[in-house]
Amino acid sequence: MSAPAGPSASAPATEVRFHHSTDFADVLEAAGCSLLISTYQAGQVVAVGVAEGRPTLSFRRFDQAMGLAVGEDRLAVGGKGQVWLLRDHSDLAPSMPPAGRHDRCWLPRSSIVTGSIQCHEIAWGASATGEPDLWVVNTRFSCLAGLDSRYSFVPRWRPPFISALAAQDRCHLNGLAMRDGAPAFVTVMAASDEPGGWRRSRNDSGAVLDVASGGTVTSGLAMPHSPRWYDDGLLVLNSGMGRLEAVDLATGERTVxxxxxxxxxxxxxxxxxxxxxxxxxxxxxxxxxAPIASYHDQLKCGVGIVELATGSTVATFEFATGVEEIFDVQAVSGVRCPTFGDTAGDGDDIWVLPAQ
Known part of the structure; x- marks a missing residue:
């Protein structure tokens, strides 16, 4: 299929071809969710759903799209020099072409300019006001941060080995796991306090850190990403090895x-x-x-779906052309077929007005 490269009419089209396992749509439907995928290199966020038993894709351009945070009525997207905020307009979704297909629609409403902080993962947390509170992995400054319209960012936490805030990407802090509405674990590529120090030895220097104590939970990973707390356990991607691993919090040992x-x-x-x-x-x-680079010609770009109880891959989705890198993947529960509105790629504006 040919996918629009952006929401503006002047943006050129990029051909995106994909294929999937025969049961991919069935697995999504049985799980009762759809997917959001950010593609840093292609500058797109892709909404993947199911209609009439077949996968559907909706694209929206965000330059250098990275972290995604899905809230009850909102979506945040970390991009180049800013964080975009989209609101849910599900009341409009059924009218988006083709009529009657979609059940969720996100439309951009605002953005906060951060400058080039190399925003990686982002996540909604709880706050005293009851409003969702966005946590940002500020990779360039080696810290977790909040957003405020008066500032580029508000520093909130940094690893204990980082001596000062500086725009030097010292440890390549990149991933964030939330637990009970608060940051619980982060991933770094190396425990370095030197400018760009993580680049010197990154294939066995990665670690997961505990936010509360600042201590190391597990180490010796190859370029880790995406720590997640799920079902009372910690999972992490040992990215350079191409592995999903479970972490024993008591010992730091990991199981593939x-x-x-x-x-x-x-x-x-x-x-x-x-x-x-x-x-x-x-x-x-x-x-x-990276260790997995030895298999360069065999590597895929897309999404693998694994049954956690068995470790078996139950379905796959692969981009054949147009997309080379995935940064973030989010599952949207209870949503069958989402859209970003401009599915035709013609750049037509969608006007949202208050009730008159």
Whole structure:
């Protein structure tokens, strides 16, 4: 299929071809969810749903799209120099073409300019006011941050080995696991306090840190991403090895849950399933030395769906052209077929007005 490269009429089209296992749509329907996928390199967020027993895709351009945070009535997208805020307009979804297909629609309402903080994962947390509170992994400044319209960002936490806030990407803090509405665990590629120090030895220097204590939960990972707290346990992607691993909090030991034919980054957990983002490795100094790079010609870009109880892959979705890298994957519970509105790619505006 040909997917629009952005919401504006002047944006060129990018051809995106994909294929999937025969039971991919059935697995999504049985799980009662749809997927949101961010593609850093292609600059798109993709909503994947099911209609008439077949997968559907809706695209919206966000330059350097990375972290996704799904709330009850809102969606946040971390992008180049800003964080976008979209609101749910499900009342409009059934009227989006083709009429009657969609049951969720997110439309951009605002953005907060952060500057180039290299925003990675983001997550909604609880707050004293009852309003959702957005936590941002600020990779360039090696900290967790909040957003405020008066500032670029508001620093909230940093690893104990980071001596000062500086725009130096010292440890490549990149992933965030929430627990009970608050940050619980983060991933770093190295416990470095030097500018870009994580780049020196990244294939066995990655770690998961406990936010409350600042201590190391487990170490020796290859470029880890996407820690997640699920069903009273901690999971993490050992990205450079292409593996999903379970972490024993008492010992720091890890058990391999599943192995994938791709650089594993982006993890959603829902209904006993793990939805894992897979990327082909760019031939750069950052990814070229990863252990999984030895299998460069065999690597896939897409999403693998794994049954957590058995570690078996039950369905796959693969981008054949147009997308090379996945950053984040989110499962949207109770949603069958979502859209971003501009499914035709013609750039037509969608006007949302208060009741008159």
């Amino acid at each position: 849950v599943a192995t994938f034919p791709g650089y594993a980054r982006g993890l959603a957990l829902h209904g006993g399933l793990a939805f894992v983002g897979l990327s082909r490795i760019r031939d750069t100094a950052v990814f070229g030395g």
